[in-house]
Amino acid sequence: AQxxxxxxxQVPVFEEAPVELRCNYSSSVSVYLFWxxxxxxxxxxxxxxYLSGSTLVKGINGFEAEFNKSQTSFHLRxxxxxxxxTAEYFCAVSRGSRFGNEKLxxxxxxxxxxxx
Amino acid sequence: NAGVxxxxxxxxxxxxxxxxxxxxxxxxHSHVYWYRQLPEEGLKFMVYLQKENIIDESGMPKERFxxxxxxxxxxxxxxxxxxxxxSAAYFCASSPFRGDEAFFxxxxxxxxx
Numbered sequence: 001a002q003x004x005x006x007x008x009x010q011v012p013v014f015e016e017a018p019v020e021l022r023c024n025y026s027s028s029v030s031v032y033l034f035w036x037x038x039x040x041x042x043x044x045x046x047x048x049x050y051l052s053g054s055t056l057v058k059g060i061n062g063f064e065a066e067f068n069k070s071q072t073s074f075h076l077r078x079x080x081x082x083x084x085x086t087a088e089y090f091c092a093v094s095r096g097s098r099f100g101n102e103k104l105x106x107x108x109x110x111x112x113x114x115x116x
Numbered sequence: 117n118a119g120v121x122x123x124x125x126x127x128x129x130x131x132x133x134x135x136x137x138x139x140x141x142x143x144x145h146s147h148v149y150w151y152r153q154l155p156e157e158g159l160k161f162m163v164y165l166q167k168e169n170i171i172d173e174s175g176m177p178k179e180r181f182x183x184x185x186x187x188x189x190x191x192x193x194x195x196x197x198x199x200x201x202x203s204a205a206y207f208c209a210s211s212p213f214r215g216d217e218a219f220f221x222x223x224x225x226x227x228x229x
Contacts, residue, residue: 004158036220043120044159044207044220090158102149102215103172106158 002027002093006107013081014115021076021110023065023091030096033074034104035065038088047089050074051096061085086114118142120210120221121190128227135195135202137224141210148191149218150183153205165191166214198228 003026013019025031032051036044048059055067065076074091088111092104121140129135141148146167151159164172165185176183180198185191195202205225209218 006158041222043222044209046217049217092159102147102164103161103175104151104159104218105161106151108156108158 002031002095002105004091004093004105004107006091006110008110009108010111010113012113012115015083016080018079019077019081019085019112021089021091021112023074023076023107025072025074025091025093027072027093027095032094032096033065033067034092034094035059035063035074035076036090036092036106037061038090038109040087044090047076081112081114083114083116085112087112120145120208120219122206122208122221122224124224125222126225126227128229129198130229131199132197135198135226135228137193137195137206137208137226138190139193139208139210139221140190141208142212142219145210145212145219147211147214147216147218148185149209149211150191150193151207151209153207153223155204159207162193195226198226200228202226203228 005024034049035047038044048057050057050067058064088109090109091107094104148165150162153159161175163176163183180196182194205223207223209220211218
């Protein structure tokens with residue numbers, strides 16, 4: 001079984017400042033890793049995913065994440081945030097197999113608030 | 117191409133009533149997944165269905181909960197005799213093929229009073 005920990009439930013950041021949202025996972029098997037964003041009153045949207053290959057993954061809206069196997073982490077970063085980045089961000093993990101992402105395990109989410 | 121449509125968006129039920137949550141997958145998608153988000157928790161997998169088949173229901177509570185995805189029409193998550201602990205956001209996702217990226221709907225917020 002897999003588990004995900006998002007230690008920060010809320011992160012306030014000034015506009016144009018950098019941000020890092022932390023995600024740690026636990027698994028006894030290889031994993032796939034995902035970050036989703038949920039804007040107010042909308043469904044979850046995939047930001048980026050790590051399946052294999054380069055440990056630095058680039059996603060939409062200027063976000064990127066780095067897979068660190070030794071630290072079992074998959075932190076999300078953006079060098080300069082905008083007001084429009086205000087949302088809830090979810091880290092998720094699945095078994096690292098062909099059909100692994102049929103069943104995602106999510107963290108509790110981090111609410112990112114951008115301060116003008 | 118419309119996204120995954122869930123209805124109703126908000127549902128209020130009294131204890132003991134039945135709740136029916138509907139999910140219309142994206143056009144061309146034949147795989148549906150249901151997740152539940154309890155207050156202050158992450159989304160938890162409930163069930164994975166393909167047209168007319170339940171593939172994985174390992175996350176479904178043993179009693180009162182059922183899901184179907186008929187050949188025609190939306191997928192339905194049914195909760196019988198609801199209790200206060202069933203209050204949560206229920207999300208549906210769909211994908212075109214097994215193992216493909218799943219696209220999520222906006223969720224149904226169920227409140228049991």
